[in-house]
Amino acid sequence: MRRFLAAGGHYTVYALSQSLKKISPRAFQSVIAAFAILATVSALLVSHFSLGISEHTALVVLILLQLALLELMAIMLRRFFRRQRLGEKLLRESEQFARSTVDALPMHIAIIEGSGVVLATNRAWREFGATGGDGNDRVGEGTNYLAVCDELGGVRRESRAAAFAAGIRDVASGKQNEFSIEYSLSTAAGPRSFLARVTRFPGFPPARLVVAHEDTTRQKQAEEEVKRAKEDAELANMAKSAFLANTSHEIRTPMNAILGYAEMLLDPRQSEQERMHCVRTIRRNGEHLLAIINDI
Numbered sequence: 001m002r003r004f005l006a007a008g009g010h011y012t013v014y015a016l017s018q019s020l021k022k023i024s025p026r027a028f029q030s031v032i033a034a035f036a037i038l039a040t041v042s043a044l045l046v047s048h049f050s051l052g053i054s055e056h057t058a059l060v061v062l063i064l065l066q067l068a069l070l071e072l073m074a075i076m077l078r079r080f081f082r083r084q085r086l087g088e089k090l091l092r093e094s095e096q097f098a099r100s101t102v103d104a105l106p107m108h109i110a111i112i113e114g115s116g117v118v119l120a121t122n123r124a125w126r127e128f129g130a131t132g133g134d135g136n137d138r139v140g141e142g143t144n145y146l147a148v149c150d151e152l153g154g155v156r157r158e159s160r161a162a163a164f165a166a167g168i169r170d171v172a173s174g175k176q177n178e179f180s181i182e183y184s185l186s187t188a189a190g191p192r193s194f195l196a197r198v199t200r201f202p203g204f205p206p207a208r209l210v211v212a213h214e215d216t217t218r219q220k221q222a223e224e225e226v227k228r229a230k231e232d233a234e235l236a237n238m239a240k241s242a243f244l245a246n247t248s249h250e251i252r253t254p255m256n257a258i259l260g261y262a263e264m265l266l267d268p269r270q271s272e273q274e275r276m277h278c279v280r281t282i283r284r285n286g287e288h289l290l291a292i293i294n295d296i
Helices: 002-020 025-049 055-104 123-130 145-154 159-173 217-265 272-295
Strands: 108-113 118-121 178-187 190-200 208-215
Touching (some): 108 123, 145 159, 159 178, 159 190, 159 208
Antiparallel strands (some): 108 208, 178 190, 190 208
């Protein structure tokens, strides 16, 4: 009877050891507690067997306890696997949502290692990289981005690529928190302007960097339009000032003549002939002044 009880206990231990490989630490603690209860009861049965408990009764009790423990194990495993599947589903949904969010951004974004290897990119980065063209550094995942920038800066003599590569290394080494640079690029759709920025993920012992290229073409075009409009306004203002100065001179000349000859008409010593001359002069300058006003 004692050998049978021991064998039953060994079988239970084996079943528990195989199941415990797949459960969480909390479930493991619960099973250990249940096993301790079973071991205690088994020990009590063995001790009471010598006190007169029948073999049949002890066997039935032990089998029932083992079945109860195995059922408890099955319930805990089902709950654990249910939570695990739910957690995996939530994790997949979270990753999909995060990727969809990054893909929806218009900026060209890539995650790179401190050595320059591209780990991940968003849709805008990949689509722009597929257009090709000279100076296009939107390389795919697994490619060394720093090597591409070094090649553009060395072989093709692009100063912005060399400066950006140096900025990436400074951010990766911790010399700078952020680096940015503006540049222009010729594409099949025409010249485009970008603001390139690199920042570092906080708390990562191996450096992880975010490289982002923001398309500022429309902003630059708007700035150029504002600049041209300002220049046009300044030119118009200068033309207006010159026009007013010239018009003022043109108006002032006949007006002075009208006032002067009108003053002469008030002089009683003027002869009739002189008065007629003043009237004709006033009339002629008045007509000239009217012509100026009509031109305005």
